[in-house]
Amino acid sequence: MKQVFKRPESLIDVPFHFCPGCHHGIIHRIVAEVIDEYELREQVIIAASVGCSVFMYDYFDVDVIESPHGRAAAVATGVKRARPDNFVFTYQGDGDLAAIGTAEIIHVANRGENVTVFFVNNTIYGMTGGQMAPTTMIGQKSTTTPRGRDPQEAGHPIHMAELLANLAGTAYSARVAVNNIKNLMQAKKATRQAVEAQLEGMGLGFVEYLSACPTNWKMTPAQACERVGQELIPAFPLGVFKEFKAEAQAKAG
Amino acid sequence: MALAEKNKRKKVLIKGNEAVAMGAIEAGCRFYFGYPITPQNEIPEYMSAHLPEVGGTFIQAESEIASINMMLGAGATGVRAMTSSSSPGISLKQEGLSYMAGSEIPGVVVNMSRSGPGLGGISPSQGDYFQATRGGGHGDYRVFVLAPDSIQECYDLIMLAFDMADKYSNPAMILGDAMLGQMKEPLELKKYEPKIFEKKWALTGAKGRPAQYLKSLYLDDGELTEHNWKLFRKYQRMKEDIRVEALYLEDARLVVAAFGSMARVLKSSVKMAQEEGLKVGLIRPITIFPFPQDFIRKTSHQVKHFLTMELNTGQMIEDVRLSVEPGTQVDFFGLPPGSLPAPDVFLKEIKKAYSE
Ligand SMILES: Cc1ncc(C[n+]2csc(CCOP(=O)(O)OP(=O)(O)O)c2C)c(N)n1
Ligand code: SF4
Numbered sequence: 048m049k050q051v052f053k054r055p056e057s058l059i060d061v062p063f064h065f066c067p068g069c070h071h072g073i074i075h076r077i078v079a080e081v082i083d084e085y086e087l088r089e090q091v092i093i094a095a096s097v098g099c100s101v102f103m104y105d106y107f108d109v110d111v112i113e114s115p116h117g118r119a120a121a122v123a124t125g126v127k128r129a130r131p132d133n134f135v136f137t138y139q140g141d142g143d144l145a146a147i148g149t150a151e152i153i154h155v156a157n158r159g160e161n162v163t164v165f166f167v168n169n170t171i172y173g174m175t176g177g178q179m180a181p182t183t184m185i186g187q188k189s190t191t192t193p194r195g196r197d198p199q200e201a202g203h204p205i206h207m208a209e210l211l212a213n214l215a216g217t218a219y220s221a222r223v224a225v226n227n228i229k230n231l232m233q234a235k236k237a238t239r240q241a242v243e244a245q246l247e248g249m250g251l252g253f254v255e256y257l258s259a260c261p262t263n264w265k266m267t268p269a270q271a272c273e274r275v276g277q278e279l280i281p282a283f284p285l286g287v288f289k290e291f292k293a294e295a296q297a298k299a300g
Numbered sequence: 301m302a303l304a305e306k307n308k309r310k311k312v313l314i315k316g317n318e319a320v321a322m323g324a325i326e327a328g329c330r331f332y333f334g335y336p337i338t339p340q341n342e343i344p345e346y347m348s349a350h351l352p353e354v355g356g357t358f359i360q361a362e363s364e365i366a367s368i369n370m371m372l373g374a375g376a377t378g379v380r381a382m383t384s385s386s387s388p389g390i391s392l393k394q395e396g397l398s399y400m401a402g403s404e405i406p407g408v409v410v411n412m413s414r415s416g417p418g419l420g421g422i423s424p425s426q427g428d429y430f431q432a433t434r435g436g437g438h439g440d441y442r443v444f445v446l447a448p449d450s451i452q453e454c455y456d457l458i459m460l461a462f463d464m465a466d467k468y469s470n471p472a473m474i475l476g477d478a479m480l481g482q483m484k485e486p487l488e489l490k491k492y493e494p495k496i497f498e499k500k501w502a503l504t505g506a507k508g509r510p511a512q513y514l515k516s517l518y519l520d521d522g523e524l525t526e527h528n529w530k531l532f533r534k535y536q537r538m539k540e541d542i543r544v545e546a547l548y549l550e551d552a553r554l555v556v557a558a559f560g561s562m563a564r565v566l567k568s569s570v571k572m573a574q575e576e577g578l579k580v581g582l583i584r585p586i587t588i589f590p591f592p593q594d595f596i597r598k599t600s601h602q603v604k605h606f607l608t609m610e611l612n613t614g615q616m617i618e619d620v621r622l623s624v625e626p627g628t629q630v631d632f633f634g635l636p637p638g639s640l641p642a643p644d645v646f647l648k649e650i651k652k653a654y655s656e
Contacts, residue, residue, distance in 0.1 A: 089507035094373060104513035110503040111513040112376040115399050118369040121361070125373025125381070126503070128357045129331060133377075133505050151369070154362040 055079035057088045059108045068268020070258035070275075071099055071167060073225045074234075075106055078138065078165055081238045082109075085246065090134045094123040094162075096148075098140035099173040117148025120155040123162045134245060136163040142172045145181040145205050152211070159216025159250035163241045166207060166253065168222075169260040170279065177263030181205040184282050189263070204282065208255040212288035218249035220289040224257040226275040230285070237287065249291045257283055314487045316454045316480040317342035320410055321350070323458035324382050326492045329408070330356035331374045331381035333367035335389060338422045339478040340412035343384040364389040368396030368409070375400065375407040376514050378502030380462055384410035386478075387428055388419065390436075397471050398437030401531065402516025404501070406465035408458065409443070410474045412481035415637025424479040424561055425637035429615035432475045433589040440528055442535045444472040445589040446543075449564040451485035457586070459492050464541060466497035468534055475588065477611070479561040479640065535590070543586035544595050548574055552581030554654045555599060557608045557620050559585050561640075566609060568643035573650050580650055588616070596623035606630045607653045609646065611637060631656075 054060060057079040063072045082088055088109055095103040097116035104111040114122040119137035127135040144152050144166050155162065171189055172178040178191040182204050186195040196204075212220040219241050223234035234256060241252030257279045259271035266274060314322070321343050324332075332347040348358045361367035367383045374381040385393060390411045400407055411432065415425035432445045444464045446457040458474055465472040503514065518524035545563075547570060549555065558566050563584040573580040583599065585592050600606070606628060608617040613634045621630050633649045635641070 090505045092377070092503050092505060101517065104511075104515060108511050109506050110511055111515075112373060112503055113399070113403055113513070113515040113517060114372070115369065115395050118365065118372075118396070121366040121369035122373035122376075124359070124366075125331070125333065125370035125375070126377055127373075128359065128370070129374040129377040129379045129381070130504065150362050151366050154366065158359075 055083045057082045057091070057108055059106055061105065063106065064102060065099065066262040068259060068261040068271055069099070070169070070225050070256070073231070074165065074167055074256050074258060077225070077231070077235050077238050079107065081235065081242055084239070085242055087134045087242070090132070092126050092130065092133045092135050094119040094126060094135065094137045096137060096139040096143045097174075098143050100138055100140060100167065101174070103138060117143050117146070118151055119143065120148060120151040120162070120164060124155055124158070124160050127160060127162050131161070136165060138165045139167070140173065141166070141168045141170065141180040141182040145207050152207070153214065156211045156214040156217045156251045156253070159218070161245050161248055161250060163245045163252040164254070165238070165241070166255045167258045168207070168255050168283065169258040170204070171260050171263045173260050173263055184278065206283065208253065208288050211251070211253050217251045217253060217289050218244035218291035220253040221287040222255040222257065222283060222285050224275055224280060224285060226257070226259070226272050233285070244291050247291070311486050311488050313484055314451060315342055315482060315484050316451050316476060317412060317482070318346050319451045319454040319487050320384070320458050320474065320476070321346035322489070323455035324408065324462070325350060325354060325356070327380065327459040327462040328492070328494060329380045329382045329462060330354065331371070331379055332356070333359050333361050333370040333374070333381070333383050335361050335364045335367050335385065337386045337389045339414060339481045340384050340386050340410065342481070343410060343412070364392035365395060368393040371407045372396050372400050372405055375405040376503050378499040378504070380466070382408045382410070384412065386412050386414045387416050390428065390431065394437035397443060398435070398439050398441060399516055400471045401441035401443065402439060403514040404469040405514060406469050407471050408461045408465050408474070409471060410458070411476070413475065413477045421637060422478055423637050424477040424611060424640055426477065426560060426562060426611040426615070427637065428475065429588065429610070429612065432473055433591070433619070441531060442589050444468060444470060444538055444541070444587070445475055446473070446586060447475045447560040447588050448480060449560055449584065451480070451483070451487050454480060455487055456490070463495045466495070466499070468538060469501070470534065475560065477561050538590045541587065542590050542592050542595070544592040545584040545586060547582040548579070549581040549583070549599060549603070551579050552603050553579040554605045554607060554650070555581045555583055555603045556650060557583045557596070557606055557616070558610065559588055559616060562609055562611050565640070565643055566646055569646040569650055572643060572647050573654070578651070578654055580654060591619045591623070593619070593623040596620060597625060600624035600628040604628050605653070607633060607650065609633045609649070611635050611640070
């Protein structure tokens with residue numbers, strides 16, 4: 048019988064610690080599948096981050112370096128400059144990348160570092176128990192916006208994929224979601240593109256994944272998935288904001 | 301390419317900052333990440349000019365935080381990497397230092413310190429002694445710290461710092477100050493005898509071996525305890541590499557203890573005291589972590605009077621007090637930043653203590 052579905056080789060065969068319905072697991076899987084497709088497993092060095100994704104080395108069967116909260120993009124810079132032939136990526140949450148690590152990600156993009164950044168936007172701080180993130184939506188309740196985010200007090204949600212697309216060193220920037228099959232296919236395509244940007248030496252490849260955090264949104268997995276479609280996508284439009292090369296785009300299908 | 305060979309002259313007149321940079325390149329440093337701050341700007345400037353000549357990489361980062369984390373990333377792949385800054389910038393690097401120590405990643409940090417606290421000023425100061433020797437960042441860790449007192453030592457000790465960082469898989473630091481960074485002296489260029497340290501832990505991609513990772517996060521019961529004990533044992537082992545300079549100890553009745561630029565000035569003061577017939581010796585810790593505790597304890601068997609002199613309000617004195625035998629008198633003369641008097645001013649203080 049032909050096997051049509053299997054665990055990606057880049058993932059270790061252990062259960063994830065993520066909460067039921069969390070999209071981190073799906074996004075881990077997409078990233079691992081694409082690494083396998085491009086046969087990059089033995090070349091990868093991950094600059095891991097802080098947040099619910101902190102245990103990358105428990106799941107990915109590749110070399111991993113731990114980074115301080117927010118600094119993964121700077122760590123990745125050091126790794127890639129020292130090992131230009133390795134495939135280097137970061138995997139960061141919205142607290143990690145868009146709050147404490149804002150300076151690092153902007154300057155990595157601006158320098159056009161040849162690395163790939165997978166950015167998981169669940170509009171909240173997951174690991175620390177549901178505080179406001181820079182991406183928290185207007186009106187969204189969190190443990191530090193108990194009355195809902197009021198932009199007068201707490202500012203506005205930040206749109207990283209659009210922001211980084213404006214910088215000259217960004218080769219590719221897209222926002223995707225994994226809340227249904229169609230979006231998931233798009234997400235995989237964008238992941239391939241971001242990988243290709245690095246393989247072709249074009250500069251930063253960036254993918255923002257809208258992601259569910261049922262636990263801190265205080266929703267069931269199904270409700271959380273629905274919320275991604277109904278509330279997140281209208282506020283954070285999906286799309287490709289920077290394309291590095293038409294041919295590569297076509298090749299990836 | 302050895303700089304000593306490249307430079308026709310064996311002796312050059314050079315600033316301390318340049319000596320540090322030249323020594324680093326000679327020691328095989330090929331990655332420099334930094335952010336400008338006075339009084340150490342000649343280091344990044346030298347690196348930007350000369351690292352490309354030897355196939356190295358220079359990055360002017362967006363901040364001290366980014367630069368030390370770039371060093372963390374590069375160091376994790378096994379290369380020799382370095383960053384430099386001065387006091388306020390070193391404060392920002394503490395996060396990275398703690399992570400590097402926790403993940404056992406080597407790298408060299410230079411602090412050409414200036415005066416604080418806060419923005420303070422750009423004059424020489426030794427106010428960063430506690431920060432350098434106590435860990436600085438969070439957690440129970442130490443860095444290997446060398447305190448040069450001449451331009452020659454800036455050059456020689458940075459080479460040693462790279463070896464120590466690799467030997468112990470831990471950050472190493474050069475603690476100089478504005479005086480050492482900015483003054484010029486003749487420097488004798490030397491060829492570095494490379495020490496090769498096996499770096500099986502280096503991240504290079506999981507080709508032909510199992511995946512590996514460098515981390516400081518340990519959540520399983522007892523795991524972090526064991527990791528911290530392991531780090532502790534390493535800091536104990538560092539004592540093998542303690543360096544100390546001692547002058548006129550044989551028949552001394554008073555021992556002056558000082559490090560770095562202060563010790564440099566005091567060498568003249570102590571010599572003047574000797575010429576006047578006073579039996580005054582000098583101990584200069586070159587490694588300030590690990591501190592030459594045993595050496596000072598042994599000295600205090602014979603000499604019962606110490607005078608610690610620092611360009612601050614009293615930091616190294618704590619280590620001197622912890623080192624001496626009970627019953628030893630330890631006096632202090634401190635000079636917080638703002639000025640650096642000539643040797644005869646210090647001679648007066650030495651005489652005062654001597655006559656007590
Ligand atoms: C310097 C520092 N500040 C704060 C923390 C605490 N902390 C850990 S995870 C986290 C937020 C993570 O949120 P996000 O990046 O959105 O990831 P998620 O958990 O949602 O996947 C914070 C603030 C830390 N580890 N280090
Ligand atoms: S807290 Fe949220 S982001 Fe973290 S694992 Fe649970 S669902 Fe996922």
